[in-house]
Amino acid sequence: xxxxxxxxxxxxxxxxxxxxxxxxxxxxxxxxxxxxxxxxxxxxxxxxxxxxxxxxxxxxxxxxxxxxxxxxxxxxxxxxxxxxxxxxxxxxxxxxxxxxxxxxxxxxxxxxxxxxxxxxxxxxxxxxxxxxxxxxxxxxxxxxxxxxxxxxxxxxxxxxxxxxxxxxxxxxxxxxxxxxxxxxxxxxxxxxxxxxxxxxxxxxxxxxxxxxxxxxxxxxxxxxxxxxxxxxxxxxxxxxxxxxxxxxxxxxxxxxxxxxxxxxxxxxxxxxxxxxxxxxxxxxxxxxxxxxxxxxxxxxxxxxxxxxxxxxxxxxxxxxxxxxxxxxxx
Amino acid sequence: xxxxxxxxxxxxxxxxxxxxxxxxxxxxxxxxxxxxxxxxxxxxxxxxxxxxxxxxxxxxxxxxxxxxxxxxxxxxxxxxxxxxxxxxxxxxxxxxxxxxxxxxxxxxxxxxxxxxxxxxxxxxxxxxxxxxxxxxxxxxxxxxxxxxxxxxxxxxxxxxxxxxxxxxxxxxxxxxxxxxxxxxxxxxxxxxxxxxxxxxxxxxxxxxxxxxxxxxxxxxxxxxxxxxxxxxxxxxxxxxxxxxxxxxxxxxxxxxxxxxxxxxxxxxxxxxxxxxxxxxxxxxxxxxxxxxxxxxxxxxxxxxxxxxxxxxxxxxxxxxxxxxxxxxxx
DNA sequence: CTGAAAGCGCTTACAG
DNA sequence: CTGAAAGCGCTTACAG
Numbered sequence: 001x002x003x004x005x006x007x008x009x010x011x012x013x014x015x016x017x018x019x020x021x022x023x024x025x026x027x028x029x030x031x032x033x034x035x036x037x038x039x040x041x042x043x044x045x046x047x048x049x050x051x052x053x054x055x056x057x058x059x060x061x062x063x064x065x066x067x068x069x070x071x072x073x074x075x076x077x078x079x080x081x082x083x084x085x086x087x088x089x090x091x092x093x094x095x096x097x098x099x100x101x102x103x104x105x106x107x108x109x110x111x112x113x114x115x116x117x118x119x120x121x122x123x124x125x126x127x128x129x130x131x132x133x134x135x136x137x138x139x140x141x142x143x144x145x146x147x148x149x150x151x152x153x154x155x156x157x158x159x160x161x162x163x164x165x166x167x168x169x170x171x172x173x174x175x176x177x178x179x180x181x182x183x184x185x186x187x188x189x190x191x192x193x194x195x196x197x198x199x200x201x202x203x204x205x206x207x208x209x210x211x212x213x214x215x216x217x218x219x220x221x222x223x224x225x226x227x228x229x230x231x232x233x234x235x236x237x238x239x240x241x242x243x244x245x246x247x248x249x250x251x252x253x254x255x256x257x258x259x260x261x262x263x264x265x266x267x268x269x270x271x272x273x274x275x276x277x278x279x280x281x282x283x284x285x286x287x288x289x290x291x292x293x294x295x296x297x298x299x300x301x302x303x304x305x306x307x308x309x310x311x312x313x314x315x316x317x318x319x320x321x322x323x324x325x326x327x328x329x330x
Numbered sequence: 331x332x333x334x335x336x337x338x339x340x341x342x343x344x345x346x347x348x349x350x351x352x353x354x355x356x357x358x359x360x361x362x363x364x365x366x367x368x369x370x371x372x373x374x375x376x377x378x379x380x381x382x383x384x385x386x387x388x389x390x391x392x393x394x395x396x397x398x399x400x401x402x403x404x405x406x407x408x409x410x411x412x413x414x415x416x417x418x419x420x421x422x423x424x425x426x427x428x429x430x431x432x433x434x435x436x437x438x439x440x441x442x443x444x445x446x447x448x449x450x451x452x453x454x455x456x457x458x459x460x461x462x463x464x465x466x467x468x469x470x471x472x473x474x475x476x477x478x479x480x481x482x483x484x485x486x487x488x489x490x491x492x493x494x495x496x497x498x499x500x501x502x503x504x505x506x507x508x509x510x511x512x513x514x515x516x517x518x519x520x521x522x523x524x525x526x527x528x529x530x531x532x533x534x535x536x537x538x539x540x541x542x543x544x545x546x547x548x549x550x551x552x553x554x555x556x557x558x559x560x561x562x563x564x565x566x567x568x569x570x571x572x573x574x575x576x577x578x579x580x581x582x583x584x585x586x587x588x589x590x591x592x593x594x595x596x597x598x599x600x601x602x603x604x605x606x607x608x609x610x611x612x613x614x615x616x617x618x619x620x621x622x623x624x625x626x627x628x629x630x631x632x633x634x635x636x637x638x639x640x641x642x643x644x645x646x647x648x649x650x651x652x653x654x655x656x657x658x659x660x
Numbered sequence: 661c662t663g664a665a666a667g668c669g670c671t672t673a674c675a676g
Numbered sequence: 677c678t679g680a681a682a683g684c685g686c687t688t689a690c691a692g
Contacts, residue, residue, distance in 0.1 A: 002669095004668095004669060004670085005669065005670065006669080006670095014678080014679085015678065015679045015680075016669090016670085016671095016679085016680095017671085017672090017678070017679055017680085018677090018678060018679075020670075020671065020672095021677095021678090023670095024671085028677060028678085029677065029678080030677055030678090033677080033678085045468070047440070047443070047444055048444065048669085048670080049385075049444070049446070049668090049669050049670065050441075050444045050445045050446070050670095051381055051384050051385050051390070051445065051446045051668090051669080051670085052385055052668070052669035052670035052671090052684090053669080053670055053671070054381050054670090054684090055379075055381050055382055055385055055668090055669080055670070055671095055683095055684045055685065055686090056669090056670055056671045056672075056683075056684045057670090057671065057672095057684085058684075060381070060445075062445070070400065070406035070409060070410065071403070071406065071607065073401070076400035076401065076406065079400060079427075080400065080427070080429060083427060083429070084429070087434065092426075092441055092445065093426075094424055094425075095424075095425040095426075096422075096423075096425075097409075097410070097413060099410060099413070099414070104417065110377070111380075111422055113377070114377055114378065114379065114380045115380050115381065115390075115392070115422065116379070116380070116381045138375070222611070251611060258613075277401065278608075278611060281552070281581060281608060281611060281612055282611055282612070282613075283588075283612075283613045332685090334684095334685055334686085335685065335686065336685080336686095344662080344663085345662065345663045345664075346663085346664095346685095346686085346687095347662070347663055347664085347687085347688090348661090348662060348663075350686075350687065350688095351661095351662090353686095354687085358661060358662085359661065359662080360661060360662090363661080363662085378685085378686075379684090379685050379686065380686095381684090381685080381686085382668090382684070382685035382686035382687090383685080383686055383687070384668095384686090385667095385668045385669065385670090385684090385685080385686070385687095386667075386668045386685090386686055386687045386688075387668085387686090387687065387688095388668075
């Protein structure tokens with residue numbers, strides 16, 4: 001039997017509307033009444049029922065956050081940024097994971113809407129762009145992290161992958177490397193191969209030819225990185241450096257090198273991407289491209305908030321500048 | 331303008347109640363009517379509003395999960411277990427993190443209740459036991475992971491920490507170690523120092539004296555493990571092995587040894603606890619006590635579900651058996 | 661097998 | 677400054 005507004009009103013000898021006024025900090029109320037109501041609220045331990053409120057206001061102050069996996073610290077850091085920003089603005093962040101199951105991802109999105117989430121922040125590789133556009137059209141505003149879907153209700157936030165990749169490859173070239181392989185994510189759609197563009201662009205800028213065969217694709221995880229590195233090095237033992245899609249793949253590369261008897265960085269330099277907490281756990285410590293993950297999450301939230309307040313404005317993608325962190329692996 | 335039941339009813343030429351019946355798969359309805367309503371639902375793209383439903387049924391099918399941090403993969407694995415079990419039973423898992431801020435933790439718990447979560451699963455060190463008991467009394471059933479609060483509405487789930495610690499120390503003694511230090515969590519309240527009991531018990535079982543000074547406390551993170559190891563080894567250079575509170579601290583110990591020029595395992599063996607994904611990333615790979623984290627999460631959910639269905643039953647704590655995984659560090 | 665009415669706990673114009 | 681009434685979108689007895 002939870003305590004309701006009615007209970008408070010009865011006890012305080014005022015109307016429900018008056019209670020509502022003090023709960024919502026509305027000014028048109030005498031101080032005496034306010035104090036009296038406050039006292040009753042306190043003594044009864046009354047808590048407003050958000051569900052009921054949401055039903056009438058059509059706003060829940062809930063933001064849904066859907067990420068593919070919690071396994072990569074990259075995502076948990078982003079989530080933390082979203083949550084911190086959400087807190088500041090009195091929003092609750094509802095974190096859902098799909099565990100890489102596309103079916104589950106879709107289900108999460110729809111559940112979140114059914115529960116009245118005011119908006120969604122999505123990092124999810126498996127959604128089709130068409131589905132996302134339709135979703136944004138029919139339901140709520142969306143902000144996509146790393147995505148790319150043209151729709152007025154969809155905003156975008158991402159690191160400057162291309163710039164980051166150039167930073168990495170420029171550095172490698174500067175260290176004398178000429179045969180630089182790349183580990184790419186098989187799941188990246190052609191429209192979002194930003195890192196590959198950066199890699200190619202940097203190579204060309206230094207007068208080096210781009211060899212498509214030096215790019216090897218696999219899942220963007222440790223095992224994927226390990227397997228891709230083995231294939232790459234078997235085909236092209238002449239490679240002296242590897243630029244990896246993310247830290248996970250870079251760690252896989254480190255493992256592969258270790259198992260293959262190639263010293264890092266002497267025989268094969270490795271550069272990662274993201275600068276997750278794993279980068280300094282691994283030996284050798286990873287040289288990698290740092291992305292401000294919390295800021296990314298924060299900006300995603302802020303973007304969504306803007307859209308919620310100004311539904312008719314369309315915002316250009318926000319692209320955050322990365323930074324090269326030089327450690328031991330290259 | 332979302333589509334409501336009323337819209338469907340109007341369009342299908344039936345009452346709202348009839349629509350409700352087909353949406354909720356209630357049997358008392360003719361097949362013809364059902365088909366007609368289904369067709370309208372489909373063409374209108376109707377989705378039930380869970381908020382409205384929850385308001386009347388007083389059940390949301392939402393379970394709140396509160397964890398201290400997402401930084402330790404141990405917690406994300408538990409969360410994954412909870413989520414998987416939740417899915418199977420058509421529950422939505424609302425994951426909240428406090429980022430180690432006690433104030434925020436409390437806020438999460440209360441928000442979750444305000445939004446109508448049917449029950450809560452909590453791993454949170456900073457709640458006082460009294461607060462949790464009062465919370466369970468006034469609001470919803472709770473299951474505590476690693477906790478210990480006697481209250482009929484609170485259930486418990488945890489690995490057998492004491493047994494796991496004995497496994498680790500037995501192994502170390504079996505390998506010839508006699509001077510075995512321990513890294514403990516400063517934040518463990520005296521009632522929950524299960525690993526320390528296991529450590530002491532194993533030592534005594536082998537006729538070895540327990541030296542309180544061989545136990546060093548710090549935060550259960552990498553840096554804490556690093557610092558604690560340095561202090562411990564400075565005071566007791568005679569130690570040849572270290573048993574750590576968790577993998578995070580063990581990784582800190584690895585770092586400390588590396589920086590101190592102590593080879594692992596030759597000069598100092600290290601055993602962790604949890605067997606997170608980090609254990610095989612680190613060099614040397616960590617020998618550690620494996621806990622089935624997903625199962626822990628699953629059981630936490632199942633416990634809660636039981637309680638939701640049978641509020642009057644009180645369940646004994648569930649203690650999951652761990653297992654020693656021998657790798658390179660000991 | 662089908663429907664009209666009340667109510668879940670709030671907020672929102674609208675009066676006074 | 678304060679209150680009575682309607683309504684958010686559903687479900688739940690209760691009739692028929």
